[in-house]
Amino acid sequence: MPELPEMENYRIQLSQLILDRPITKVTVGRDKSINKDSADFIREVTGTRIIFIERRGKHLLFHLDSGRRLLLHLMLGGLLYLGTDEDKPGRSTQVEISFGNQTLYFIGLRLGYLHLYSAKESDEFLSDLGPEVIDRRMTEEKFIQLFAKRRGALKSTLVNQHVIAGIGNCYADEIAFEAELRPSSKIQNLSRDDLAKLYHSSLAVFRHATDHGGYIELPLTKEDKLTGGFNDLCRVYDRAGEGCIRCDGVIEKSEIGGRKVFFCPKCQHDK
Structure with a gap:
């Protein structure tokens, strides 16, 4: 499933390619992918x-000059392609x-969707999302406060x-690795230093992943x-089964709350 870096990559590239160009044709091949009568x-x-493309968590918002917004969530298997x-x-x-x-092709929207909303409706739809690590208003202290009262496994949180918008299976594991914490670590057992390291690890992973275009293979x-x-x-x-790049451990695969988890048992510490 595309996560924050993948959607940010799409936002940056599409903002350079399709803004202010008139939409000449719209084709709907699956009515369940939209929220209105297709006509x-x-x-x-x-x-x-x-006129503007905004990203919120794993969502993209296409702002139309009519004042309406197209809200996209690709979900599992969703992709975008712009071409002929x-x-x-x-x-x-x-x-x-x-x-x-x-044409901008919306591919694999079997679980995903492209909905047309007013500005108010789209704001209401996204209102229950948590803040983002890369938001300029986020700080180390705010991040620590955000997680300090949580309980449960690090991966699940x-x-x-x-709680925090934009992180999915892939980057949760990559962030935990960067922070040298097991995904199974309990949030309530993490110290302020652990949470501070988790914050900076999240920033580092997201920046690195976005700079390299995320992990979606289709251009x-x-x-x-x-x-x-x-x-x-x-x-x-x-x-899983490959050698750790940081130590002489071997990457293992496990499961937490029905989600697959990858980690190094040697250099990632359980709390």
Whole structure:
């Protein structure tokens, strides 16, 4: 599932490619991927322009010049591709938004969605999301206070979107590794120093992952050489059986709360 770095990569690239271009055609291939009658959805979006792209957690918000917003959550298996009919991937698309000869293809929206909302509706929809580590208003002290009263496994807390937004399975494991903590560590057992290290580890992992285009392998465009660059840079996620890059341990795979977990049992400490 795309997480904060993947969606931030999409936001940055699409902001350079589709802003202020008139939407010339909208195609809906799956009614369940949108929240309105398809004819109304097409009518309200066609002819508008996207004037700003915002990211909130794992969501993208496409601000239209009509005042409406398209709210995207890719969920598991969701992808984006911008190109022509000739070079689009051989994958089923649920929604297509065209800008002249180029089309933004929304792929794999079987669980994901693209909803059309007013500004108020989109704000209400996202209102229960927690803050983000990379928000300029977040500080080490605020982060410590945010986690200080929580209980439960570190992994489960990091992926809880009501606590902190944007972290999923992959980056929860990568952050825990950076902080030298087991994903199974209990939040209530972490010291202030542990939480401070967790905060700075989160920043470091997100910046590194975003700079390298996240872990999605499909490029956003035919010319895109950035997207997916972090896939080979993950240090523990999906690396079970491989040697640890930090010590002579071997990465193990486990499970917490129904989620797979990857960690080094030698240099990550349980609390």
